[in-house]
Amino acid sequence: MPLASDTAGAERSIADEPLVIRNLTVGFGERAIQRDLNFSIRRGSIFAIMGGSGCGKSTVLKAMVGLLRPLAGQVLVNGEDYWIASDFRQTEMRRGFGVLFQSGALWSSMTVADNVALPLQMFTRLTPPEIAILVELKLSLVGLSAASRSMPSELSGGMRKRAALARALALDPGILFFDEPSAGLDPITSNRLDELILELSNGLGATVVIVSHELPSLLGICDDGIFLDAESKTAIAHGAPRALRDHNDHPTVRAFMARGQNAPRPSTAGAP
């Protein structure tokens, strides 16, 4: 098996690391936002992209999912360099991604079920009855079977996120990307969404990449990660959020991890 990276001397294969980021610099025009990023994402892990507001987390995520061409460096998807691949190969690689952005935008004029069916209609040759079965399956995975005929405007914020998640899961992606999944949700609904992400990771074996500054989420579900710094415009720490909280001495990391340290994690009782 070819090597995807050589981290701390350990030989890891492409099968172990579906995403490898090498010397990645992202930005807009001449302006670099983050430079020289190097990290690998282990299969099945829940990987956090951390850092203060405006440090470039979403920009890095966009380069990883194929929405923003990097200024330099590589995004290796199962060993293949995404940004030099043909349009056909890029489309194929993106089919392996499930992406849930902050807005979780659903088509407002379509029912929840039709929103989830859309990627299946666009990217597969499945028949309508087959698609209906899969849509039901995806909605039941996120606990939304009862809302399949609802319009997005009839759903709560948490339900809309779950519907968008069902749509992101439609094509059975191997890698799920979340940009601030908890944005706009109350702490209990946010906690429920975290549990759902954990269940998906454990149950489906999906690799998950999360951009977030919600400490309870980061500490509760992520087992690896990277910490980006706005000032030095690069990564200043690597590791699980809990390990960074307990063992990292960089003042910026410490300040980030110390926020709300005494705040209890809410219970999920009464979750929607």
Ligand SMILES: Nc1ncnc2c1ncn2[C@@H]1O[C@H](COP(=O)(O)OP(=O)(O)OP(=O)(O)O)[C@@H](O)[C@H]1O
């Ligand atoms: N389309 C764009 N054109 C130019 N600059 C942009 C664009 N999008 C973002 N930026 C700038 O890039 C920087 C990083 O933004 P980004 O949204 O990636 O940060 P972030 O860490 O995700 O922030 P937050 O946590 O507040 O969402 C910011 O200075 C932002 O103004």
